[in-house]
Amino acid sequence: MSLIGQIGQWFDQRLQLAAPIRDVAEHPVPRNTASWFYVFGSAALTVFILQLVTGILLALVYVPSASEAWSSLQALNHDVTLGWFIRAMHGWGSNFMVAIVLIHMVQVFLFGAYKFPRELTWIIGVFLLLMTLGMAFSGQVLRFDQDAYWGLGIGASIASRVPIAGPIIVKLMLGGPIIAGATLSRFFALHVFVIPGMLIGFVALHLLMVIKLGINEWPMPGRIVKRATYENEYHELTRKDGAPFVPYAVWKDLFFAAFILSAVAACALYFGPFGPTGRPDPTVIQTAPKPDYFFLWLYGLLSYLPPAMETPALLIGPVVAIAFLVLLPFLSGEGEKSWRRRPIAVLTVLLIAIVLGTLTHLAGYTPWSPHMNAWSGDPVPEQFLHGRTALERQGALVFQVKQCRNCHSLGDLGGQRGPALDSVAVRLTQDQLIRQVIQGGGNMPAYGRNLSPAETTALVAFLETLHPGGQAPARDAARDLALSEDKVQQQGAPR
């Protein structure tokens, strides 16, 4: 026997692990599960391991202190050899992990893998998703910059809305009355000890169940899951049409894992690390905080919910969503697995994907936020000034100076909070313009207190010129009539 063999035997006599490992590796899987659709679980595990390794590397330099964290990230970015690359790998790894976990979940859902007897595997998977999102959020906090600081404020504002317990939750979350040193320390503990520890435990359980219960067979339309017969049918299937997991199916997992790792590395190399943005100094208020990519949809949702619905939606929505995900295997634990026979499941996935995608896209350019510098920065397009009277030009100045531009665009420049005003004169008459400017309404503030009568007159005169060449401005016919009657009376009156 070779030396290596002898050493191996020496260890196995003591560890006794070779046999169980061989059993796991060679356990039979249905042949058609050796598919590219079945690689996302192992890819999620691969990225998780990458996150553990890069996370430990970052912890060699990172200082979890509100006064030092930002500088230590700068040191990683600029001073420590390849510190930027490790940060970039960890940041991109995080994005990849959330994405892969979501894809894995969609695949499992559409393939009916959550049905009997794999209910608990699914439920633990739901918790793994929540923990992954928890890691993504707490990781963003550890990048202790302006976005992290104000992001914590957003988190605290949401948590504070819980009835009665709200203020207590906020203080527990922040570790004190304000966002400060204690806040970062506890998020560090969550991100580095608590959640990863739970993740490792839950991943182990998840994997154990995958091995014990067997990988979900490829769903065939018409092959119905029944509690009484499923396990026998599955064993029959693996006996008749099974193949050892290693090497029959594992090579695709290996290829995909390597592909994902190289994709993370390529993104890290090409795009570099995320931030940190500005120093977390609360007195610097010239900032528009934004969450990381996978929370952008929430940021968008929070600006579109009607104010009265916001608190109930924020507090009840997640509870309902998580409860639904946990209860799903009990609501449809049997029956058809194939997506071809489950149109509502497919439509649900599509609907959720479209909603999240749209909100994420909108949050990319935040049409609901005023453009803080539009009033001083964006020029008034030439065509809106050419050939105008002095009063109308004065109105254009009022329009800029009073920050109307921050919410209203002209020539596609300016805020998108309110409607574009390029052709506002076609929609509103002079009286309506005056009323809208002074009283506001329809989500526009009232400007009555901040405009003198002269300014209002000039502004409305300018707004009345905003109509396309071929289209006449809106006018109030009754007003014309009333004015002409006035004229007739004045002219007809005896002098």
Place this chain on the structure above:
Amino acid sequence: MPNENTISRRGLFMKLGILFNGLVAAAIAVPIVRFLLSSVTRGRAGAYLSWVPLGHVSEFPEGETRLAAFRNPYVTPTDGKTVETACWVRRVAGEQFQVFAINCAHLGCPVRWFPQSGLFMCPCHGGAYYRDGSRASGPPERGLFEYPYKVQDGMVTIQAGELPTPGSPTASVFGNKAPCGARNELVSIESKLSASSETNSWLRKTKT
């Protein structure tokens, strides 16, 4: 043959051992839970709040709104810059002030003051407030948070120490209501009038 109702000597010791561990665990849990809740229990008696100066009255011109900063009264060694907090100080007239939290009443982003249009605007979700802090438009359900203030030896002083959030006690106790006696009732009446009657009078003026 062992009876089901009898218990062996070993079995009794095991049960006693479990009981003993349970007692010790419960005893140890008391300090652990108290430690974990320290950030909550400490604040219950209002220990976090105290009066902090913002600057001399003369630094705030009448009728204007200025950015001020203060140091949080409760500081720990690792806080760094985070204990510095900004706020907006509006000097209505004389010694009558309004001190607004920098945090939007929607989700806490920093609001910016635009004197030309007399509006506070939030960069996150587009909340807007009038100069007196009352809600103008956007997602916020209420006006800006206000700190209770007093003028002491010519210094504007506010009661601060807690992050203002929609559900925090500071927000509901002081909030947009008059914090410091009758003087501020004027302000709240003014804010109620602002959007309705005064704008109507402007409307009448422009129309005639």
